[in-house]
Amino acid sequence: MLGYYGLYDVIVCGGGTSGVCAALASARAGAKTLLIERVGQLGGQMNFSGPPGFSFAWLYNARHERIVGGIAWEIYEMMLKDGHALPEHHQNWRGPYQFNYIDPDWFGMYIYQLLYEAGCELMLHSLVTEVIRDGDTVKGVICEHPGGKSMVLGKVVIDCTGEGEVSVQAGAETDKLPKEQLEPATVAFTCDGVDWDKFMDYFMNHLEEFDFDHLYAPYTNMNEEEVREEIRKNVTCIEDVSEVMGFISLHDKAMKAGEWHNCSGVGFFIMPREGGRIQAHFQHSSQVGNVDCTDVRDITRAEVEARAQDEIAFKFFKKYVPGFENIYLTRLCPEVRIRETRRVMGDYILTAEDVAEARKFEDVIGKSSFPSGPKHVLPSSESLTGTLTNANVARHPKDGGSNDIPYRCLVVKGLENFLVAGKAISTDRPSHNRFLQQTFVTGQAAGCAAAICAKKGITPRQLEENVKELQELLVKQNAILYGTH
Ligand SMILES: Cc1cc2nc3c(=O)[nH]c(=O)nc-3n(C[C@H](O)[C@H](O)[C@H](O)COP(=O)(O)OP(=O)(O)OC[C@H]3O[C@@H](n4cnc5c(N)ncnc54)[C@H](O)[C@@H]3O)c2cc1C
Numbered sequence: 001m002l003g004y005y006g007l008y009d010v011i012v013c014g015g016g017t018s019g020v021c022a023a024l025a026s027a028r029a030g031a032k033t034l035l036i037e038r039v040g041q042l043g044g045q046m047n048f049s050g051p052p053g054f055s056f057a058w059l060y061n062a063r064h065e066r067i068v069g070g071i072a073w074e075i076y077e078m079m080l081k082d083g084h085a086l087p088e089h090h091q092n093w094r095g096p097y098q099f100n101y102i103d104p105d106w107f108g109m110y111i112y113q114l115l116y117e118a119g120c121e122l123m124l125h126s127l128v129t130e131v132i133r134d135g136d137t138v139k140g141v142i143c144e145h146p147g148g149k150s151m152v153l154g155k156v157v158i159d160c161t162g163e164g165e166v167s168v169q170a171g172a173e174t175d176k177l178p179k180e181q182l183e184p185a186t187v188a189f190t191c192d193g194v195d196w197d198k199f200m201d202y203f204m205n206h207l208e209e210f211d212f213d214h215l216y217a218p219y220t221n222m223n224e225e226e227v228r229e230e231i232r233k234n235v236t237c238i239e240d241v242s243e244v245m246g247f248i249s250l251h252d253k254a255m256k257a258g259e260w261h262n263c264s265g266v267g268f269f270i271m272p273r274e275g276g277r278i279q280a281h282f283q284h285s286s287q288v289g290n291v292d293c294t295d296v297r298d299i300t301r302a303e304v305e306a307r308a309q310d311e312i313a314f315k316f317f318k319k320y321v322p323g324f325e326n327i328y329l330t331r332l333c334p335e336v337r338i339r340e341t342r343r344v345m346g347d348y349i350l351t352a353e354d355v356a357e358a359r360k361f362e363d364v365i366g367k368s369s370f371p372s373g374p375k376h377v378l379p380s381s382e383s384l385t386g387t388l389t390n391a392n393v394a395r396h397p398k399d400g401g402s403n404d405i406p407y408r409c410l411v412v413k414g415l416e417n418f419l420v421a422g423k424a425i426s427t428d429r430p431s432h433n434r435f436l437q438q439t440f441v442t443g444q445a446a447g448c449a450a451a452i453c454a455k456k457g458i459t460p461r462q463l464e465e466n467v468k469e470l471q472e473l474l475v476k477q478n479a480i481l482y483g484t485h
Contacts, residue, residue, distance in 0.1 A: 002142070002149045005123070008034045009454035010447070011141060011154035013128045016044020017436055018422025019160030020111050021071045021443030022450070027118035029451035029473060034152060035115065036123045036143055042115075043108045044162060046436060050188040050337035051104035053243060053269035053283045055436050061369040062096035062219075062400030063485055068367065070479035072440035075107065075114075076100050086239060086272045093212075093230035095219030096369060096400070099242055101272050123152070131157070131170040137459075138170055138418040156417050156450035156460060160443060163294055164342040164424035172412045172420075174342040177429060179298065183339035184263075184287035187306035189314065190271055191280045191327040196238050199323030203244065207231060210246035211265070219396075238278055243269050245284070250320045259319065261312045263287045268317075279330060283337075285313035293338040302336045339434065346426030347464065348408035355431045358401035363467045364481050365410070365449075365474060366441030369402040371395055372430040395430070401485030405433070407467050410446050416459045421446035441479070448473045 010026040012019050015037030023035035041048045046055065056076055059068040066073075079085040084106035089099040115122065126145035131138055132153070140153035159166040164174050176182070203210070212227040222230065235241055245267030254260035264287040271281040286309035288302040310332065317324040353359075355372040371394040397403050409426040412418045420426070421442040423434040433442065449470050453460050463470060471481055 002151055005143075005150035005152045006034070007153045008032050009155050010034070010450040011036065011152055011157045012160055012447070013141060013157065013166045014038070014044070014160035014162060014422070015042040016160060016162055016422060016439065017046045018162070018439040018443035018446070019044070019158075020115070021440050022158050022160055022421050022447035023120045024071055024114055024118050025444040025447030025477060026451040027115070027120035028477065029448055031451035031454050033120045034123055034154070035120055036126050036128055036141070036152070038125070038127050040124050041108060042111050043104070045337050047104035047108035048333070049335045050186065050283060050333045051190065051271055051281055052436055053281060054099050055102055055104065056100045057098060058096070058368070058370050058435060058437050059100055060096060060098055061397065061402045061485060064090070065484040067369055067402045067480055067484050068437045068441060070366075070440065070444045070474070070477055072437055074478065075110070076102060078110065079103065079106060082106070083274065084272070089239065089242060091230070091234065091240065093220060093222060093227045097219045101242070101270065103272050103274070126150070128161070128166050128169070131166060133170065136414060137416040141166065155454040156419065158446045158450055159344065159412070159418070159420045159424065160422045160446075162423045163338065164344040164420065167344040167412060167420055167424065168342070170412070170415055170418055172415055172418075173345040175345060175429075176292070176342045177340070179292035180290050182292060182341065184289040185291050185293055185299075185302040185306065185336045185338050186283060186286050186288070187303065187310055187336050188281065188283040188333045189285070189310050189329060190282070190331040191314070191317070192330045193326045193328050194280050195323040195326070196278065197323075199321070200238060202322040203241065204232070204235065209248050209250070210244060211248070238270060243267070247321065254316050254320055259312065260316055261309045263289070263309055266316070280324070280327065282310070282313060286310045292341065293336070294341050299336060306336055307332070340432065342424055343427055343429070343432060344420045344424045345413045346409045346420065347411045347413060347461070348406050348426060350405065350409050350427040350431050350433070352395055352428060352430035355397055355403045356395040358397035358399065358403050358485065361404040361406040363407040363464065364404035365407045365445035365470065366405045366479055366481065367402040367484065368405060368433065368438050368441070369397055370435050370438065371397070399485060405438070405442060407445065407449065407470065408464060410442060410449065411460050411464060416461060417453075419446045419450060419460050444477065444479060445470070445474060448477065
């Protein structure tokens with residue numbers, strides 16, 4: 001039985017980081033906003049299906065100019081003030097690869113209050129299953145949820161589902177690589193009980209065991225030995241390192257004993273917790289390849305295989321890594337985390353060339369300094385870490401700058417009253433905008449754009465003609481659009 005739920009200025013589908021930002025920005029701009037999310041927890045891959053290894057990162061360009069402001073920065077500052085984030089982490093040997101670590105679970109708590117204060121309505125445990133269209137014009141969506149089905153009408157609909165689910169329902173054009181080339185999927189887990197002093201003693205005395213070549217050297221002009229020298233001089237605690245990949249001889253030993261799965265490299269990130277506590281977070285310890293997570297058979301296989309790999313990884317760390325003997329599991333993420341599926345085609349497709357040239361656009365809605373190029377592959381003889389962000393493929397914005405993200409990447413080709421934000425925005429494959437700071441930036445911009453369109457009675461495409469008002473609103477909401485390289 002289909003019920004009528006209501007009419008909104010802006011409907012945001014999907015409550016991950018892009019959806020939360022879109023809803024927040026739209027509601028703050030005065031639009032009657034509804035955020036629809038499949039599960040009860042907001043935050044998506046930020047905290048539900050996987051706390052990130054680094055979050056936030058790349059808020060700066062290589063010249064150390066901050067290029068991300070707005071909601072991302074507001075949340076970081078708020079969490080830092082409340083003791084749920086670590087101070088900014090800049091290390092020479094990481095180049096522009098800086099970290100602003102936050103506790104993802106506290107992020108997952110705070111967002112409800114922020115959305116409530118902004119006046120945003122929530123519809124949780126609701127799956128968007130259909131898009132209502134009149135010709136090319138999107139009019140609303142149909143959701144399935146406990147109790148039945150509802151029709152929700154909206155002046156503008158934003159797809160923030162990460163995989164472009166609602167765009168496909170709307171009939172949008174999408175692009176996706178063959179599944180054997182898609183980045184692998186992961187179930188992340190977190191552990192407590194590490195003896196960090198013991199681990200750091202091992203780390204500092206076995207720097208040759210770690211893979212600095214693939215991790216850091218590409219971001220700096222230093223070679224691996226120079227990176228090691230910098231570490232010897234500057235590192236005093238695990239927070240100074242934050243990301244550890246390699247364990248080369250332990251990996252080899254475990255491989256011979258059949259105690260490592262070899263679907264990913266060996267390593268971990270950190271997760272800040274209350275009172276300055278640090279946990280070890282494993283987000284690359286399972287990697288299931290040849291999976292298209294828009295295919296139910298594949299995603300089911302990924303869930304099963306990733307957990308089997310995680311069990312092997314947990315046992316490996318406990319047995320082989322000094323300081324990890326007493327670890328215990330504090331969290332196994334409830335579902336697989338998807339790195340890559342579809343990109344939705346928009347009025348402009350951001351290219352690797354745009355990134356490499358640090359291109360600026362008239363319709364800028366935000367910036368990114370993240371290099372283009374695929375980030376994760378299954379391990380090969382070339383890369384122990386399974387990380388492909390290396391000098392061969394990564395293209396960094398020139399002169400240590402950043403590229404603009406144009407508004408047209410959010411306006412879905414061939415459809416009216418419909419925007420996309422987050423991981424699925426319109427890019428070519430190498431410049432896939434899937435990193436958290438990018439999803440914050442495009443989410444906030446989509447929310448602002450939708451609110452303006454609803455208020456003025458124009459379509460997002462008509463807004464392309466005059467983006468000034470959008471840019472002014474974004475600047476008012478503290479987004480960074482100008483004044484950096
Ligand atoms: C293993 C892994 C590690 C990563 N590590 C990092 C990292 O260290 N740093 C970093 O910056 N980025 C990292 N990323 C990337 C980043 O986490 C994601 O790309 C980003 O969180 C995506 O945000 P999003 O809002 O676009 O989508 P999501 O966070 O995926 O949110 C989409 C939301 O939409 C909901 N949804 C889906 N379909 C529907 C529907 N039909 N109806 C209603 N709701 C729906 C989902 O439940 C979800 O909440 C990592 C990704 C992976 C997979």
